[in-house]
Amino acid sequence: MESGSLALEMVGITKSFPAIRALDDVTFACAKGEVHALCGENGAGKSTLMKILAGAYQPDSGRILLDGRAVAFSHPAAARKAGISVIHQELSLLPHRSVAENVFLGVEPTRYGVLDRARMRVDSQRLLRRLGSSISPHAEAGRLSIAQQQVVEIAKALAFDARILVMDEPTAALDGAEASRLLDLVKRLSAEGVTLVYVSHRMPEIQAVADRVTVLKDGRAVMTAPIGEAPTSRLVRAMVGRDLADFYPSRAAKPPGAPALTIRSACNHRLANIDLVVRSGEIVGVAGLEGCGKTELGRAIAGDEPFESGTMEIAGAIVAPRHPRAALAAGVGRLSEDRKREALLMQQSLRDNATLIQRAFAPSFGVPTAAPMGVEETDERLRRLDVRAANFEQEARQLSGGNQQKVIVARLLARDPAVLVFAEPTRGVDVAAKAAIYRIMRDFADRGRGILMISSDLPEIVGVSDRILIMREGRVAGELPGGANEEAIMAIAVGHEESAGATLQ
Amino acid sequence: MTLALKAYAHRPALARRINLAVVVFLAFYLVIGFLQPAYLEPAGIMNFLRRAAPLAILAAGQVFVLVSGGFDLSVGSLVTLTVIGGSMLTANDPSNTRWAILALYGIGLAVGLINGAVVAYLRTPSIIATLGALLAINGVAMTWCGGSPRGYLPENFRMFGRFVFHDVPFVKIFPVAILVLAVVAALAWWGLHGTVFGRRVFAVGDNPRAAQLAGVRVDLTRIGVFVISALAAVTAGILLGGFGGVSVDVGAGLELQAIAACVVGGVQLMGGRGTVVGAIAGALIMTALFTLLILLGWPQPLKDTAQGLILIIAVAFGAWRRRRAG
Amino acid sequence: MSSAEAVAPAPRRRGVNPPVILLVGSVALYVSVALATGQPMMLHLDGIVGLLQRMVGLGLVAIGQTFAILVGSIDLSVANLISVAAVLASYIMQGRPDMMAPAVAAVLAISAIVGAINGALISRLEVNPLIATLGVGLFLQGILSASFTNFAGSVPKEFQAVAYGTFGAAPYSVIGLFVLAFLAWLLLRATKFGAHLYAVGGNSEGARLAGIRTDRVMIGAHTLCSLCAGLTGLYLASRLRSGAPWVGRDGVYDLESIAVVVIGGTLLAGGRGGVWGTLAGVLLFAVLDASFNMLGVSAYPKLVLRGLIVIAAVAVYTVRSKELTA
Numbered sequence A: 001m002e003s004g005s006l007a008l009e010m011v012g013i014t015k016s017f018p019a020i021r022a023l024d025d026v027t028f029a030c031a032k033g034e035v036h037a038l039c040g041e042n043g044a045g046k047s048t049l050m051k052i053l054a055g056a057y058q059p060d061s062g063r064i065l066l067d068g069r070a071v072a073f074s075h076p077a078a079a080r081k082a083g084i085s086v087i088h089q090e091l092s093l094l095p096h097r098s099v100a101e102n103v104f105l106g107v108e109p110t111r112y113g114v115l116d117r118a119r120m121r122v123d124s125q126r127l128l129r130r131l132g133s134s135i136s137p138h139a140e141a142g143r144l145s146i147a148q149q150q151v152v153e154i155a156k157a158l159a160f161d162a163r164i165l166v167m168d169e170p171t172a173a174l175d176g177a178e179a180s181r182l183l184d185l186v187k188r189l190s191a192e193g194v195t196l197v198y199v200s201h202r203m204p205e206i207q208a209v210a211d212r213v214t215v216l217k218d219g220r221a222v223m224t225a226p227i228g229e230a231p232t233s234r235l236v237r238a239m240v241g242r243d244l245a246d247f248y249p250s251r252a253a254k255p256p257g258a259p260a261l262t263i264r265s266a267c268n269h270r271l272a273n274i275d276l277v278v279r280s281g282e283i284v285g286v287a288g289l290e291g292c293g294k295t296e297l298g299r300a301i302a303g304d305e306p307f308e309s310g311t312m313e314i315a316g317a318i319v320a321p322r323h324p325r326a327a328l329a330a331g332v333g334r335l336s337e338d339r340k341r342e343a344l345l346m347q348q349s350l351r352d353n354a355t356l357i358q359r360a361f362a363p364s365f366g367v368p369t370a371a372p373m374g375v376e377e378t379d380e381r382l383r384r385l386d387v388r389a390a391n392f393e394q395e396a397r398q399l400s401g402g403n404q405q406k407v408i409v410a411r412l413l414a415r416d417p418a419v420l421v422f423a424e425p426t427r428g429v430d431v432a433a434k435a436a437i438y439r440i441m442r443d444f445a446d447r448g449r450g451i452l453m454i455s456s457d458l459p460e461i462v463g464v465s466d467r468i469l470i471m472r473e474g475r476v477a478g479e480l481p482g483g484a485n486e487e488a489i490m491a492i493a494v495g496h497e498e499s500a501g502a503t504l505q
Numbered sequence B: 001m002t003l004a005l006k007a008y009a010h011r012p013a014l015a016r017r018i019n020l021a022v023v024v025f026l027a028f029y030l031v032i033g034f035l036q037p038a039y040l041e042p043a044g045i046m047n048f049l050r051r052a053a054p055l056a057i058l059a060a061g062q063v064f065v066l067v068s069g070g071f072d073l074s075v076g077s078l079v080t081l082t083v084i085g086g087s088m089l090t091a092n093d094p095s096n097t098r099w100a101i102l103a104l105y106g107i108g109l110a111v112g113l114i115n116g117a118v119v120a121y122l123r124t125p126s127i128i129a130t131l132g133a134l135l136a137i138n139g140v141a142m143t144w145c146g147g148s149p150r151g152y153l154p155e156n157f158r159m160f161g162r163f164v165f166h167d168v169p170f171v172k173i174f175p176v177a178i179l180v181l182a183v184v185a186a187l188a189w190w191g192l193h194g195t196v197f198g199r200r201v202f203a204v205g206d207n208p209r210a211a212q213l214a215g216v217r218v219d220l221t222r223i224g225v226f227v228i229s230a231l232a233a234v235t236a237g238i239l240l241g242g243f244g245g246v247s248v249d250v251g252a253g254l255e256l257q258a259i260a261a262c263v264v265g266g267v268q269l270m271g272g273r274g275t276v277v278g279a280i281a282g283a284l285i286m287t288a289l290f291t292l293l294i295l296l297g298w299p300q301p302l303k304d305t306a307q308g309l310i311l312i313i314a315v316a317f318g319a320w321r322r323r324r325a326g
Numbered sequence C: 001m002s003s004a005e006a007v008a009p010a011p012r013r014r015g016v017n018p019p020v021i022l023l024v025g026s027v028a029l030y031v032s033v034a035l036a037t038g039q040p041m042m043l044h045l046d047g048i049v050g051l052l053q054r055m056v057g058l059g060l061v062a063i064g065q066t067f068a069i070l071v072g073s074i075d076l077s078v079a080n081l082i083s084v085a086a087v088l089a090s091y092i093m094q095g096r097p098d099m100m101a102p103a104v105a106a107v108l109a110i111s112a113i114v115g116a117i118n119g120a121l122i123s124r125l126e127v128n129p130l131i132a133t134l135g136v137g138l139f140l141q142g143i144l145s146a147s148f149t150n151f152a153g154s155v156p157k158e159f160q161a162v163a164y165g166t167f168g169a170a171p172y173s174v175i176g177l178f179v180l181a182f183l184a185w186l187l188l189r190a191t192k193f194g195a196h197l198y199a200v201g202g203n204s205e206g207a208r209l210a211g212i213r214t215d216r217v218m219i220g221a222h223t224l225c226s227l228c229a230g231l232t233g234l235y236l237a238s239r240l241r242s243g244a245p246w247v248g249r250d251g252v253y254d255l256e257s258i259a260v261v262v263i264g265g266t267l268l269a270g271g272r273g274g275v276w277g278t279l280a281g282v283l284l285f286a287v288l289d290a291s292f293n294m295l296g297v298s299a300y301p302k303l304v305l306r307g308l309i310v311i312a313a314v315a316v317y318t319v320r321s322k323e324l325t326a
Helices: A046-053 A076-081 A099-103 A117-130 A146-158 A176-191 A203-209 A232-240 A294-301 A324-330 A350-354 A356-361 A375-384 A401-413 A431-446 A458-464 A486-494 B002-009 B013-035 B042-067 B075-090 B094-121 B126-145 B155-162 B176-193 B196-206 B208-213 B218-243 B254-264 B276-295 B302-324 C014-036 C045-070 C078-093 C097-123 C129-147 C157-164 C172-190 C192-202 C204-209 C214-240 C253-263 C275-295 C299-318
Strands: A006-016 A021-031 A035-040 A061-066 A069-071 A084-087 A164-168 A195-199 A212-217 A220-226 A259-267 A274-279 A283-288 A309-314 A317-319 A332-335 A419-423 A450-454 A467-472 A475-481 B164-168 B172-175
Touching (some): A006 A195, A021 A195, A035 A232, A046 A164, A117 A146, A203 A232, A212 A232, A283 A458, A324 A356, A350 A356, A356 B196, A356 B208, A419 A431, A431 A450, A431 A458, A450 A458, B094 B155, B155 B218, B254 B276, B254 B302, B254 C129, B302 C129, C045 C214, C045 C253, C097 C129, C172 C192, C253 C299, C275 C299
Parallel strands (some): A021 A220, A164 A195, A283 A467
Antiparallel strands (some): A006 A021, A212 A220, A467 A475
């Protein structure tokens, strides 16, 4: 791993945008074959740094050197030609094209000027096998699951012999088993001499796979060290300047009260025989592997892909929401896992975002800022949730992920629902905002509401939930008390109940 | 001048956009006034506004559809139908005017409901839906009058477009058309910026999925905006019926002019952003531009050319500004 | 390796189905109407050839529009460009056979330039495609109408062979249409440019990050689109024996070309679809026209039906969509 010249050096990179200075004299270097983790809060500059490396942005000042030679990329095409490949958080596959067409996007092989489809098929198949996957090259990319799409993205990155591979939050949408497969792949690629930059919030993964780690904070590189000298606590402190200890809030102060949400024998085309209860005052975590149905559970409760049979009760009243509006009327709110696509009005102000649900139910010809949608009440709600913004008339797209999430929470709280479903509440949220969101959830539950927290982040499930439900194949497969260890949860999720000694359903 | 522009650039974006359109209009109008001083007199201003009223009304309706993320290409043909239908229904008998106008608004309502329903429930993109409506409505208009429209409308129908109050203090003359425009403008402004419904229109245009999940009735909102646009078209048609004779191409191209007016006034084509003031200012700019061309002696067809140019410049400018803001 | 990984190959490109359905449906419709109205001669060779000939005008421009829509854009300037091409061709030729080649060269050159300008406005200046092409179209129309008010020049007999000549029973124009379609299909399916076209239409940011020069693809697509419009103008000049400034507008080539492309299965947002679907859509329109004639539907009600059918034909796809279309 320690080799003579550095495969990649970014020296003195500075980049400013009209509103902020994103990067300030950042130096970042990797040796050949190294797995170098890059972490930092959202807004710390990781994304910008990688976009500069990929040729999507140009730095205001600074140099980039590949194998000791200075390079400058005016367009992503140039970076690709130089052997740099980036797998972004937002998957960029073409949904209507086949896997093979996606894998070779931009670098299609030709024979006598004509597309060589046979070679595309054969080579993409070989790449997918190398990654341990049996996805067919003919499959339509839009029909694959997120995890499969991720694999195709990696195959795409390897399709032209990338020397430097940047992975931005690669496991964000993967479950435990797929994530560990990915980490194995990373190690394998590293052994083959590919230099990897691994951008992630997930400490266990960084500890497992990285050789060295760099922490960015407020646009500066504040720490670079071999992983052996960088335990998680030191990393977190470098990222936020705060200790890890008070990260997760304490458990519920009082024992849970009456049931806020009761579901009996509920089914739809993805879920079977769901029985669960969330009492007022509790945070019930729902864990499980990709495809287990936990996301669908959240949607069904919120009326988005509703249950087709069974019963549901909110605070004792029988309800059967067939669409989101009905669920909201019945007292259920859901924080979607994909806030950009399903929650945020990017060009509208924070106030408009925070009052959306109220305005959905208010009389059409009424004044939009009449109480309780008034400016003062809305601002007060936003302040109480600690939304950081220059002013509340700002557009939602100018906020960081964590603050955007808080605005959506403000929107959901406005009608004081009895039950809140939080799906992946801290996805794409920096460390400081994460802690804030956990506090918000605990606070909400303590006021006598019920929370169902659906998450793929096991430490989060363990740290925050009062009770943990584990789903598998569309059913609730097991239940564990809060604070249970991750192995026990994983065991049930995978189907080895014996070794978990847990409560079975 | 540059200092003023620089200070200008630091104001909040939305206010900037409205004022810019108004400023550009005033600039155009001053040039017109310089070339033909009669335009700077009250009577000249009133006449100008009267001529601009139909387009401004169309733009005030179209802005709702654009902000919701759609397009209404049927308004031009609806104007034609209004004029032709007006002449057929009144049959040159002034006592028919009242219920003829009522019937025309009824037709407009129906068209708006159908357009909205096709987009909301059949999930057809509004470009296609209103395009089909454009063809169909033109066909209905032609079929109704058998290809040769009757030449005239009764005086009390034409009154809305033609009638002018004389000896009015300050402005000397006051066309009824401006009154109609003022009422429409006030209603539109209230509808889009002063009601809960208006905020829903912005939400639906910005992110329809998020709006739906937040409990907004996206389908009803869509139907609403198309109804508003259609009713505005009927109103514009009534005014235009007063301006000139009855013909089959009175409304031709007006839908694109209305969209152009909105764009020039800062309305975003992908939805989620726009103002009624901007839309109307855009319509005034377009009318001022056409007036300017006539004064400069440009041949009629070059009006299209100028319209094309200003459209591109306005949108390119907007895109450039957006890119600079990051 | 989890079992969830093994994905059965998805059915090859659902775009195959709409063309086939349209084809079968159109044929069925034509045959049944011909038989029902007691006009079996329409099923003879002459009738079929007549039907195919009806397809040429719209077909040529629609093939070009397919490129524009596939790449996620749209072209509203084609009707005006067709007029320009027809007038220019006929004006340069002045009835002289030796001026045919220069005329064709000039028309194609101008078409390519217009297309490149469209593409550049959209990709470099980031102007919305609707506005950019609308603006360019208006610009052209204005200059054309200001320069010519009637038929200009004429087309020599040799050139009229394009529209009227036959190779045995098959008209040159129909052969030309299918040859063009085949070449277009080849380009889309078997070249890197074609693959990149689909990419930019499907996910332009993803395409850019994959190293594709999206601006060049956009310019290329629009250049092809405008070239097809130019060819259409040449064809019309040949058929009408001269060119006039209104030939493009009269044929409603812009709106109808968009309609047939979408009806043929190409997504309005781009990224999926193809040329054969477009031709099937053109066939449908031709069959409808012929059927209306056989049924004795007069000109104006035909318009109404056309509009309704445009909506219905697209709604057939979109009604099943779960998306909240605008």
